[in-house]
Amino acid sequence: MKRIVNRLRPFLTRLPDQRQKRWNVLLLIVVAISMILLGRFLGYESTDIVQSREILRLTSTPHIVNEASGVASRGKPLQGLEVKRDAALLEKAPYKVYAGVYVANNFDVDLEIPAFSSKGYLWMQWDQAFQEYLSERELSIEEVISFENDINPETTAITPLREARKLGQGMFSQGFVYTGQFYIDTLDLRRFPFNSVSLPIVLEAEDPFGDLVFENLRLIPDLRDSGLGLYSSLPGWLSRGWSIGEYRHHFSSGLGFSSEDNEFSQLIFDSSYQRSSWSAFWTLIQPLIIVMASVILITRVMTEFRIEIPVAVLLTLIFLQEGYKADLPDLSYLTFMDSVYVIAYLTSFVSFGLVLYLEALKRRAANAQDPDLRRLLLRRELFLEQIWPSLSLSILVGVSLVTWTLT
CATH class of the missing domain: 2.70.170.10 (Neurotransmitter-gated ion-channel ligand-binding domain)
Known part of the structure; x- marks a missing residue:
């Protein structure tokens, strides 16, 4: 009986991982379908503006x-x-x-x-x-x-x-x-x-x-x-x-x-x-930079509370955006500041998913019986933790510059 259990143990330990992968794939499919439906819904909006003959x-x-x-x-x-x-x-x-x-x-x-x-x-x-x-x-x-x-x-x-x-x-x-x-x-x-x-x-x-x-x-x-x-x-x-x-x-x-x-x-x-560019930067851009720094450097946080940081950042972004929108009329287009906040929201969502993935890697590495698999998972975790700050900062700055040139 013990021999049978020992032989089945590797297979049984893989079942939770396989189930988790299936759920992850299903989640990605649902997100993709939702984005397609949202794009089709927004695409129905007529952007034809009736021009004045004056x-x-x-x-x-x-x-x-x-x-x-x-x-x-x-x-x-x-x-x-x-x-x-x-x-x-x-x-x-x-x-x-x-x-x-x-x-x-x-x-x-x-x-x-x-x-x-x-x-x-x-x-x-x-x-x-x-x-x-x-x-x-x-x-x-x-x-x-x-x-x-x-x-x-x-x-x-x-x-x-x-x-x-x-x-x-x-x-x-x-x-x-x-x-x-x-x-x-x-x-x-x-x-x-x-x-x-x-x-x-x-x-x-x-x-x-x-x-x-x-x-x-x-x-x-x-x-x-x-x-x-x-x-x-x-x-x-x-x-x-x-x-x-x-x-x-x-x-x-x-x-x-x-x-x-x-x-x-x-x-x-x-x-x-x-x-005034200086006034606009220090009153509107600088608070956003400080808030996004916690997301960019989230992989450098080694405590168990880093999973809560993206959620706190998302709530802060909502309040910051409401602050500057209060002085603007309702517009039919996105301002440069709106585009920057859209990029910040997406970066925060990605960082939240990254933290969840890193925590999953950490648990898999701790439970892995195979030393080679454990080393592979730890290297993957270390690679993601090292590359995320420079990658996220490059995306934020690069996409913001592209948005500025297109507005």
Whole structure:
């Protein structure tokens, strides 16, 4: 009887291992099927975005372009004969208004809306022909040319500094102080937290009579006196300059008084800001590095509690991610920071599986009767423990760099 048991002992000791392998294979199959189903489910989401038919094109009037790196350009520039055709339209336009914007203070940037508040100065100069147009309709210039992107017109104020006065050569002029909350239309957070933002102030004609379309009224920017004031800086942001220009705004509607799409002259003053890289790194990236260090160095932990580290890291990642997401709007795309956290989650899951596998190797080596098998299991355990820190760190850094270049 003892001889039979001794002969069957190697076979009996292999049964638990074989059962465990079968369960592991089954688990991998279930995970693979779940990933396929998840991919098919997410693939059903339509990513086709309904594009607006409204178009902005730069005109032939002089303008200042912000050439700072990372600042998004606005509008499509004119090319070839388009410049000559627009110059001819400018020459024929019966009404021309020269306008300038001087931003004294930008503040209260809210990316969730997204919007910002601004206070500054606005001035306009126009000729006798446009003055007659205003007088015939008993309108003031600020009733005709106003902010296009103000969020709440009831709280936006354009206060005249003085009455309109007549200058030489039949020109009229008037200055204003403005304050209001404005919509940010070109917000791109794909590279958050190292993103830039442009804060636009948009002027366009309110045209209740259909007389002030692009062919009739042109808003020409004052390049000399426009600019940013001393108190226009934002905490946590670096000023990247400003731009101003006239744009041809193709309105995809006749607005009820025309059977064709209308076009209007639009003047846009953009203040551009870049988030401080140092501030973003130390407040958002540095805590993540500290948390992920425990996962990268998990094989160097020789206590029995290392199996709990990945679970603690996953919970910490959730709280860290909720912290920075609180200041962002709901987005239809992943930011760079989101991608980094996805990589961190996957690395934590892999480290959890690795720790479980190392513990299983350790138990198998302790129970192995064959010395050669025990040495093989110990070498495998030692190899994985040595290679994991450099491998996981390389994956984290490498995939993060690839993600940055693709955003």
